[in-house]
Amino acid sequence: MKRIANPAVRRDRCRTRARGRWSTVALGAGLLAGCAAGPPYEVPSAPTPAKFKEAPVAGDTWLPAAPADALDRGDWWTLFGDPDLDRLAAQVRVSNQNVAAAVAAYAQAQALVREQRAAFFPTLGLDASARRLGGRGNTTTGNAYQMSLAAAWEPDLWGRLRSSVEAANAGAAASQADLASARLSAQGELAIDYFSLREADAEIGLLRATVEGYERSLQITQNRYAAGVIAKTDVLQAQTQLANTRADLAALQGQRARLEHAIAVLIGKAPGDFALAPAPWAEAVPSIPLIMPSLLLQRRPDIAAAERDVAAANAQIGIQRSAYFPSLSLSGALGAAGASVTELFSASGALWSLGVSAGQVLFDAGAISARVSGAEAARDAAVARYRQTVLTAFQAVEDQLATIRVLVEQDALRREASSAADATEAQIMNRYRAGQLSYTEVVTAQVSALNARRALLQLALARQSSAVSLIQALGGGWQAPISSDPSSSIETP
16 A cells, blocks of 8 residues: 655545545435425315305395405405595504514514524534633743634434424414404404494484484473473473483493594504594495305415414424434534644644534333324314314304395385384374373384484494404405495495
């Protein structure tokens, strides 16, 4: 065997061999990195009906159909044609604190994804030290300097790192869906509170007009009592009716104040710094295109979040299963030591090392198996929650469809009842003035007429609230024409 006399040549030959061994180890680790211990993920099945049970049958025109691509999660509240609502809903996106918290949670989930992805790459660290050496009885002292550059890498042999990234990605997607849910919930709550406030404005206006009418009725009874035409009980009944109506008016004003406070919080303002002036109420109800039940699984953000939770739980199984297999890590270091700073950069003081370490659990009394079983059980629980979320979503749509259908049927009946009650009140009042009836019958007729008018306003609010709830149940808004006549049913455009 021929010896190499030159030490520099021998050192270069050793470095070449070391690089070759390092390349062989890295290549082998790269080939094994494609292996995965986790189960492949499949979207879990869920009970999906062919159609909604409460959907309109053929021939009904109050709920139009529309192709799925017409649906959009845009500014759905603009369908109600109320500029004040448009202005308030736009503030929810940027000022609502629940939405802000969801935005921060999504940013945190994205940061976790970046953190997990960083594990695919080697880590590199630099270490430097300087010491002054000496001792008792030793007349000489000296300096010692040391600097090293170390690298380490753990190849993803069994897919543990990849499963971690998959879990983080699924968590980020679930957080994004939670953000969409928070926005949709806050916007829907704002719309319902706003319509409730406008309905309260309308009822307050109705009760104020009614109070004025009852004051005139009280004045009539007092004049008739002073003339000796009627008994004092008529005056007392008129006073009772007026006082009760004033009390109802005060209660409505308190209700309006609470709704105004709720709206202020939804748009991120202190209630003391927010006021919403009374304004006419636009009772328009938008036409609502119905989607196929299967599309609901794609549109509802809560369903999307539940499905991503299943994916994250499935990735956890792979993370736990990877513990069955040996772990491998590669390390390398390049350093230098010397008595002066200049010696750190000389070839004679250079040191280097390459290392491979492997580990395998031989006995753990079933701990790994237990963790895998726990991860599988967590995945099964996530699947069950996903299916329950789907069922609840279908229920919400069916409930709102049934509610809307009933409210449409009630609308014509309530208007007919209100018209009849108004006519009855006018006739009873005329007969009372003619001395043909007692005031008790007047009070009964007036109460019936007022209740019928208030029921009409409350029905209009229920129709708008149900439209908002159906939009939420379907996962977002869309573009559709508005029925400008509040007395009409929801019609086909």
